[in-house]
Amino acid sequence: MTRDLCRILLIEDEPTTVKLIQRLLLKAPQCSLAEGLTFTLTQAQDLEETAKKLAGEKFDLILLSLEISVPPGLNILVKTRELASTIPIVVQTTSNDEKLVVKAFQLGADGYIQLNNIDSSLLVYQIRVAIERQQYILNLKHQQQEEEFRELEQLIKGGQTSITAKMFGSEAIRQSIPDIFQELVQNYGELLDLALEEQAYKVEHNLSERLRSLADKLGFLKASPRDVVDIHTTTLRQKNQDVTLAKAQAYVSEGRLMVLELMGYLVSFYRKYYIGLSNIKLFNNTQS
Secondary structure: OOOEEEEEEEEOOOHHHHHHHHHHHHHHHHOHHHOOEEEEEEEEOOHHHHHHHHHHOOOOEEEEEOOOOOOOOOHHHHHHHHHOOOOOEEEEEOOOOHHHHHHHHHOOOOEEEEHHHOOHHHHHHHHHHHHHHHHHHHHHHHHHHHHHHHHHHHHHOOOOOOHHHHHHOOOOHHHHOHHHHHHHHHHHHHHHHHHHHHHHHOOOOOHHHHHHHHHHHHHHOOOOHHHHHHHHHHHHHHHOOOOOHHHHHHHHHHHHHHHHHHHHHHHHHHHHHHHHHHHHHHHHHHHO
16 A cells, blocks of 8 residues: 655764654554654754755655754744745653743744653654644645635726726737737746845845836737736746745735835826926917
8 A cells, every 4th residue: 555755854972862763653554644754854953954854855754852952942833834834843851841931933934742651553643743834834725825816817808998098099918919918927937036035034135116117018018908908917927836835825915015115106207298298288278
């Protein structure tokens, strides 16, 4: 019978505890809860080693000691959660401090093991619950993203022609100039990547000026708000292919802010455009 592989990263610097977890996982196939599962265990002793392991290998779950020395206490949990935003983390400790456990859950833990009272069945139970809980959350977030995409696409396909399009007598950029549309999608995607870099590395890419420049280009193309939404949605669809859910969520989150800012700059462009037209008309009237 085929068994699913459950790859576990154990972050622990105490040899006795490492041996305990290894022994419990060796006995795990005897538990009914472990039916269909095969466990593999990889150890990391500190945060630096943890980062290397997470960068080079795939894991289904992290067992993390709250008593590890580098970094101490709950700092290791915070740092590990930053490195592995979508991998379930079960913390383990010999302490009976309930406040520590509550704080661990607040900081992103998905499960808790008291090492003084642990056996194979309880360990497997905590592993399965944490994995299934995380999978449920990921599926829910994926459904929410898909719903957001559907709502945006429904807006694009709406029957009424936008006010801007009526005024300019233009059709959607995707249909009228598809090559330019793809170029705009690429430009918007590059800005989205820069937005993620700003958040991740605390750098400055002058995104507002770049978005203003893109809005001016859209204005000269007589773009409507639906064109902006179409570019935004198409870009997110492309970006979210073959990436982790965490990165997909980051794209969606940053995209919400970017599309609003871009829309604002496009409104400003048209406002200046019509002020200019009004001034020209007023000047012509005074001349005549």
